[in-house]
Amino acid sequence: MSISEKTSLAQEPALVVDDVVKRFGRGTEIVTAVDHVSFTVRQGEFVSVIGPSGCGKSTLFNIIGGLLSDYEGAVKIGEERISAPHPAVGMVFQEESTFPWRTVIDNVAFPLELQGVAKSERMDRAHHFIDMVGLASFEKAFPSQLSGGMKQRVSIARILVSQPKILLMDEPFAALDEQTRLLLGDKITQIQQELNQTTLLITHNLTEAVQLSDRIVVMTYRPGQVKRIVDINLPRPRTSDVVGSDAFGHYVAEIWNDLREEASRGMADSESAASRRATHG
Amino acid sequence: MAAAGSLTSSSIPATPRNVLALRLAVAVFVLCVWEGLSRSGLFYGEVVPSLLAIFVSMGKLLIDPIFWRNLQVTMVETVASLAIGAGFGITVGIVLGANRFLMRAFEPVVYYLSPTPRIILFPVMIMWFGVGPGSKIALGALSAFFAIALSTAAGMRQIDPILIRVGRSFRANIWQMAFKIYLPAMRVPILNGIRLGMGTAIITVLLGETKLSNQGLGYMIMQIYTRFDMPGLYALLILVFVIAGGVNALIGHFACD
Amino acid sequence: MAEAFLRRHTPELFGLATLLVCVLGFEALIRGGVVNRYIIPPPSDILLAFERVIVEENILARCRDTAFEMLVAGGASVLVGVPIGVLLYRSALWRRAMEDWIGALAAAPIVLAFPLFLVLFGRSPKTIIVMGFVHGLAPIILKTVEGLASTRPVLINVGRSLKMTQSQMFWKILLPSAMPIIFTGIRLSWTFVLITIVGIEYLINLGGVGQLINELAERYDLPGTYAGICFVILVSVLFFLALERVESWLQPGR
Numbered sequence: 001m002s003i004s005e006k007t008s009l010a011q012e013p014a015l016v017v018d019d020v021v022k023r024f025g026r027g028t029e030i031v032t033a034v035d036h037v038s039f040t041v042r043q044g045e046f047v048s049v050i051g052p053s054g055c056g057k058s059t060l061f062n063i064i065g066g067l068l069s070d071y072e073g074a075v076k077i078g079e080e081r082i083s084a085p086h087p088a089v090g091m092v093f094q095e096e097s098t099f100p101w102r103t104v105i106d107n108v109a110f111p112l113e114l115q116g117v118a119k120s121e122r123m124d125r126a127h128h129f130i131d132m133v134g135l136a137s138f139e140k141a142f143p144s145q146l147s148g149g150m151k152q153r154v155s156i157a158r159i160l161v162s163q164p165k166i167l168l169m170d171e172p173f174a175a176l177d178e179q180t181r182l183l184l185g186d187k188i189t190q191i192q193q194e195l196n197q198t199t200l201l202i203t204h205n206l207t208e209a210v211q212l213s214d215r216i217v218v219m220t221y222r223p224g225q226v227k228r229i230v231d232i233n234l235p236r237p238r239t240s241d242v243v244g245s246d247a248f249g250h251y252v253a254e255i256w257n258d259l260r261e262e263a264s265r266g267m268a269d270s271e272s273a274a275s276r277r278a279t280h281g
Numbered sequence: 282m283a284a285a286g287s288l289t290s291s292s293i294p295a296t297p298r299n300v301l302a303l304r305l306a307v308a309v310f311v312l313c314v315w316e317g318l319s320r321s322g323l324f325y326g327e328v329v330p331s332l333l334a335i336f337v338s339m340g341k342l343l344i345d346p347i348f349w350r351n352l353q354v355t356m357v358e359t360v361a362s363l364a365i366g367a368g369f370g371i372t373v374g375i376v377l378g379a380n381r382f383l384m385r386a387f388e389p390v391v392y393y394l395s396p397t398p399r400i401i402l403f404p405v406m407i408m409w410f411g412v413g414p415g416s417k418i419a420l421g422a423l424s425a426f427f428a429i430a431l432s433t434a435a436g437m438r439q440i441d442p443i444l445i446r447v448g449r450s451f452r453a454n455i456w457q458m459a460f461k462i463y464l465p466a467m468r469v470p471i472l473n474g475i476r477l478g479m480g481t482a483i484i485t486v487l488l489g490e491t492k493l494s495n496q497g498l499g500y501m502i503m504q505i506y507t508r509f510d511m512p513g514l515y516a517l518l519i520l521v522f523v524i525a526g527g528v529n530a531l532i533g534h535f536a537c538d
Numbered sequence: 539m540a541e542a543f544l545r546r547h548t549p550e551l552f553g554l555a556t557l558l559v560c561v562l563g564f565e566a567l568i569r570g571g572v573v574n575r576y577i578i579p580p581p582s583d584i585l586l587a588f589e590r591v592i593v594e595e596n597i598l599a600r601c602r603d604t605a606f607e608m609l610v611a612g613g614a615s616v617l618v619g620v621p622i623g624v625l626l627y628r629s630a631l632w633r634r635a636m637e638d639w640i641g642a643l644a645a646a647p648i649v650l651a652f653p654l655f656l657v658l659f660g661r662s663p664k665t666i667i668v669m670g671f672v673h674g675l676a677p678i679i680l681k682t683v684e685g686l687a688s689t690r691p692v693l694i695n696v697g698r699s700l701k702m703t704q705s706q707m708f709w710k711i712l713l714p715s716a717m718p719i720i721f722t723g724i725r726l727s728w729t730f731v732l733i734t735i736v737g738i739e740y741l742i743n744l745g746g747v748g749q750l751i752n753e754l755a756e757r758y759d760l761p762g763t764y765a766g767i768c769f770v771i772l773v774s775v776l777f778f779l780a781l782e783r784v785e786s787w788l789q790p791g792r
Binding site: 511 | 552557656729732736741751774779
């Protein structure tokens with residue numbers, strides 16, 4: 001692929017989030033979870049949405065994934081407004097989501113099974129992606145025999161096998177420890193570069209977002225609005241070594257500056273809610 | 282995340298009012314079908330007696346001193362069997378729960394014997410304790426024992442270890458540990474065991490009475506059956522179900538709060 | 539090898555040894571005349587009676603009769619209970635309204651209604667089978683609902699994100715996810731079925747092993763009665779063990 005081709009593709013947005021609003025509740029109890037949020041994700045780009053708890057990240061994830069159909073504004077792939085799970089979007093959930101009754105390879109082959117792909121082919125294709133996430137020697141294992149990080153890799157392989165145009169991940173590493181998270185980040189970067197995979201990551205982890213992303217969308221605490229969009233101009237191909245670089249530190253400091261204010265608002269809110277509960281209950 | 286992760290679909294929402302309405306509708310429907318069957322004459326004799334006849338029989342039972350005397354006999358037998366079964370059950374449960382070696386040695390015996398049909402031990406109980414209340418009490422106690430012992434042992438093992446460490450850190454002695462830490466922490470599983478034990482004790486005592494005795498509600502059931510007094514049989518069974526269910530709910534109430 | 543086995547299973551072996559000592563102790567007490575042998579026959583007599591119970595009393599054929607009744611009653615409980623559970627799961631309203639009632643039904647001493655069933659179905663295996671069925675039904679319904687409802691929401695979201703149809707969702711996600719809990723229901727149910735069927739056989743003196751024990755006891759054949767009881771308990775324990783095995787085999791990797 002020549003440079004000019006790549007830039008022309010890059011102009012075409014893979015995903016457009018256009019003025020999305022989502023409110024919950026009714027009457028006086030209305031909470032605006034997502035408030036006029038707009039951004040785009042270009043082909044092959046890795047974008048992270050970062051914000052404190054309660055900034056509507058998960059709501060946004062459910063809207064883009066098509067699990068929440070009742071919202072204002074538009075999330076578009078091409079010309080199509082998303083209102084149900086879209087075949088072009090592959091989702092990785094925050095919670096552990098492997099099927100405990102299937103082996104690793106059967107888990108990964110699951111989407112192909114739904115499409116009616118012949119058994120030998122689906123095993124081949126599943127094998128390819130299991131290899132890619134580095135679990136080749138665990139194909140016959142059941143999820144209960146794997147660690148948390150390995151299970152998330154199974155979920156990622158399971159979605160990659162269906163070759164989604166856009167990979168949508170909701171804090172996939174939230175339950176993992178920091179070291180595992182860095183190493184898995186390496187794996188994700190490597191796979192993303194290898195497949196030129198358009199990816200949207202929802203996270204509250206600052207270093208993870210900077211380590212992986214081309215751009216970061218910083219959200220405000222309730223109501224969730226876009227505070228700022230930061231371009232991350234760290235070199236590619238990238239590994240977790242980048243965490244030690246000065247540029248990395250600058251980005252982290254810069255984004256933390258934005259986030260700190262939002263996070264402290266969130267904390268104050270939950271503390272006053274707790275004290276209300278304590279005095280009334 | 283209201284929309285995500287739910288597959289149940291229903292046109293009518295499950296509000297408490299709708300639930301109540303549906304329950305009433307089902308109850309009325311069942312009663313109507315019953316009355317309809319009873320009047321249709323499809324069944325011979327009084328196999329499906331009319332609701333009114335059952336109701337009248339129930340009223341007669343409730344003012345019949347024989348019913349109350351038999352109820353008292355059954356109650357005394359059940360309470361005695363529960364007391365014996367709970368005494369042994371809690372003791373054995375605590376021993377098995379406290380000692381890993383004894384647990385591995387004897388818990389399988391208790392565990393695998395618990396789901397066997399115990400009523401077949403009734404002939405043995407008759408030989409040991411005679412045809413009177415003794416054999417029923419023994420069989421009831423045996424039934425209650427298993428549920429209570431297993432529940433107590435499990436409850437003992439499920440105590441959060443941190444509570445025991447807290448107790449130790451305050452240098453509590455063995456009695457303080459037992460009464461301040463273990464017993465309060467095990468109240469719910471023990472009460473649950475007693476509830477289960479009570480349930481099986483009532484059933485076993487009553488079944489024993491139907492097989493061989495000259496008093497008690499079980500005996501009364503068989504008497505009414507031999508007289509082929511169907512409304513009376515339904516009435517008595519309903520009363521027994523209500524009493525058993527009431528006792529069960531009462532202990533369950535103590536176990537919950 | 540043998541030593542390692544001994545060391546690893548010391549508690550279990552200790553338990554077995556204790557049982558053995560108890561049996562031998564009874565033997566000694568009875569032979570010594572401390573315990574009346576017309577109340578408890580010596581264990582050796584009971585052991586000898588086993589052969590008689592198997593050969594003369596044909597207990598194996600009795601077991602077959604009981605097993606047949608159980609198969610029909612237990613099979614019917616599954617065939618009826620699982621679909622009812624699925625239907626209840628599909629409607630939140632019906633589930634809310636009926637779950638407590640079914641729970642109460644499971645706890646109610648229905649077995650006491652056997653005279654009623656005798657009137658309805660006659661003194662025939664039909665009565666025994668229907669009673670077994672009624673006792674086996676509730677746990678399967680309740681556990682089916684519980685199993686389906688406890689499917690983790692994220693797995694359902696995986697299915698939705700893959701645009702699965704309702705029937706794919708049921709067969710590939712809900713049912714396999716609920717399977718272990720449903721089978722727990724089946725194990726509970728079949729245990730109830732066994733207890734009920736043997737109990738009713740004994741109480742109404744009809745059918746398989748339950749009736750045999752009743753007959754032996756009425757003949758005052760003490761060693762025979764004890765041997766029959768031991769045999770039935772042994773068979774129930776084996777049945778229960780087998781159910782547990784199947785249950786753990788049905789849950790690979792859990």
